[in-house]
Amino acid sequence: MQNDPHELNFSKIKTYRECPLLYKYKYIEGKREGLVPASSLGVSIHRTLEEYHRQSNDPSELLSYYDDMWLGAGYASAGEQMEWYLKGKKMLETYAQREYERKTTVDSTEREFIFQEGEWTLRGKIDRIDKHPDGSWEVIDYKTGTDVDLTQPVTDSLQLGIYAVGARRAWHLERGKATFYFVAFDRTQSAPFEAFDEQKILETFIKTGEKIVAQDFTPNTANCANCPFNTRCESACLS
Ligand code: SF4
Structure with a gap:
């Protein structure tokens, strides 16, 4: 499996933040x-x-x-x-x-964005991109699980944040919003692209990327109970 440590996406960042050893x-x-x-x-x-x-x-x-x-x-x-x-x-x-x-037109599905930030390459794949009658855009991520917190503001989401940043940086979609579509609840939650803090989102990605490049894979045992590797990880703490 090829893994360029300077190439970052949301799944990698989420995994590392859950547990660096899990990332490894x-x-x-x-x-x-x-x-x-x-x-x-x-x-x-x-x-x-x-x-x-x-x-x-x-x-x-x-x-x-x-x-x-x-x-x-x-x-x-x-x-x-x-x-x-x-x-x-x-x-x-x-x-x-x-x-x-x-009322929207579906422009594309499973579309990949990619852009550079200094030495870092950031990429992601968005489930669905819609165009509204007024010419604005909507990037949509489907959530099919039921273990979601619908009270969390979507602007706090690193995943939706990087999608909003990616839509602007890679595709130059200036006017639009990013949406979670909670399919299991028939609910959507959205925020305009500009409501996401681009600088903070990129900083989070890059700071995490720097730890990956430094090969800091110290386990975080707080999540062991729910970890899919807990039966084959020698650092697992299940007590
Ligand atoms: S079992 Fe625990 S320490 Fe091991 S990878 Fe999973 S979360 Fe990390």
Whole structure:
């Protein structure tokens, strides 16, 4: 697995901030996180929505993509798989209802941005980019999980922040907003691009990047209980 320490994205920064040793496992040693039902369903929903917006945009056809895009990995039994399949189906039925009211045009899906900040390369992939009738833009990240805090201001989100910065820096989209689409809750939360503190976001990325370059992989055991590597990590603290 090739890993350029000067190339940063949100997933790398999030992983390092959770636990530097976890970063080492995933990005230096190339160890893989197994799928669990929630992450597997997330992949199925993202794939379905990507194909739907790429090929159709007719809400009556949305569910027809679900079976083709369904990923069966990560479930302990056929019964468990069916239970999660039905959860996803319900989310997509609600998404399709919302689609009938959509006034925007979907410009692209799974679009990658990349820009330089000094010696650093910052990149990211955005689930969906919409154009509004007034010419403004909306970059959208789907959240399919239920373990989200809907009371947090979206301007505090490093992920949405780097997407807003990326849209402006890489694509020169000046007028617009960045949105979390909480698919499981049928809710969206947005903030205009300029509401995100670009300097603070880039500083967070670069300061974390500097620690990665310095190979500081000191474990942070505060998150061991929820860590996907806790059964194979010699520094795990589960007491
Ligand atoms: S088990 Fe704990 S110390 Fe090990 S990688 Fe995960 S969070 Fe870090």
